[in-house]
Amino acid sequence: MTSFNTIDKTDAGAITTFAKRLSDKTLRQICGNEIVNHGYSGKGNFGQILEKFYFEYAPNSEAEPDFKEAGLELKTSPLKIMLKTQAFHAKERLVLNIINYREIVHQGFNNSSFWKKNAHLLLVFYHPEKDKDIIDYLIKLVEDWRFSTSDLAIIQKDWELIKAKVVAGKAHELSEGDTFYLGACTKGGKGGNPRHQPNSKILAKQRAYSLKRGYVNHIVASIAGNETALYGKLIDDSSTVQDIATVVIRKFKQYYGKTTDEIIALLGISINKNSKSFHASLTKVILGIELNKEIAEFEKAEVTVKTVRLKKNNLPKEDISFPTFKYKEIIEESWDESRFKEILEHKFLFVFYQENAEKQLILKQVKFWNMPYSDIQEVKKLWIETAARIKNGRAADLPKKSEHSICHVRPHAQNAKDTYETPQGNHVVKKCFWLNSQYIRDAIYL
């Protein structure tokens, strides 16, 4: 193989071309058997082996990009194959450099450690398979990446929010749901590797900048050129306003106080009022997205839309459900790696309608929301209690609404015969966590 040492290190194009030789190959094929005794094991080491044996430099954690003369940062990330479409998707968020709490408060975006390191990425996507050695993973996609103008505007806004929280002495309250594309994800194993922060005595978990999985999906699809879904954009590079929340709220606001019938008439469209997807369709139409398309920004930011019907007293008619959990799986999870915590760390868009005297639905308010850190800590207690009861054979008796102010557990199944097996071997109706209607009213709507 041609050595990387023959490549012009100031030329990002030449480095990318050299990297592209990896496409559709494995590390063993490209580097030969010299890497069999690579000495690395376990997750996350694909990148280190690639750096050491292909690019021939020692893994480091410097503030400069990996190829600093070319301003290019090497990142490797795993893909998974979607069963239905056989298309490649991002398996995980893409973790970037550590957020230095002491430094960020003195930085602007353009001289931030995030931007210095990640303005230009060299991405290597590989396909990990169980039971295979890391060096036998197939490398599927290799490409350099720069953020589009409109994406960068959103990422900069995300960065400003992360900084503002650290400036306010709230680094310990950072959550991935705070932001749209650029997340602050935990990094550093169990215990969260607590760090000092500048404006508070409270220790904060170590966190890194990361691109959300939905955003990495967008990168993968755009590199592979095989978008399976159709996307409609709220914002493009020529938009005057480049902020997701501002654009969305502005579009909805002109219909506040109007009934769904009036909104439909004003929009001049016809959608089936009796369909259960009526509200989802109406949301898309208000946002100017065609019904057969997905909202590009929401997919990239992994925004979950929830439609809520309020009663006259502002209390939602229903609690909000989440996916069911399997009794035998939840007891094997820890809270920090739990599916439910991951769900709660997403950003939500709530669309509130309220019933009037004639039983018509009036659009009241839309709100982007993510669960505050302190509430997530409360839910953690409920989750632990739930797992403990299941372990103790009490799957039929899980925390009720009266036991917790934020969430409860309740059936969510086709019918009473639709069950999952418990650790004890009996079958109990499928259940899930629900967000209490009172909490939705008090913590989100009002």
Next chain:
DNA sequence: GCATGATCATGC
């Protein structure tokens, strides 16, 4: 009127 249990509709 609400908590709790139960079930429906849709789309993949």
Next chain:
DNA sequence: GCATGATCATGC
């Protein structure tokens, strides 16, 4: 066939 979002039914 099942996951998911949404909604209904009953009894206290």
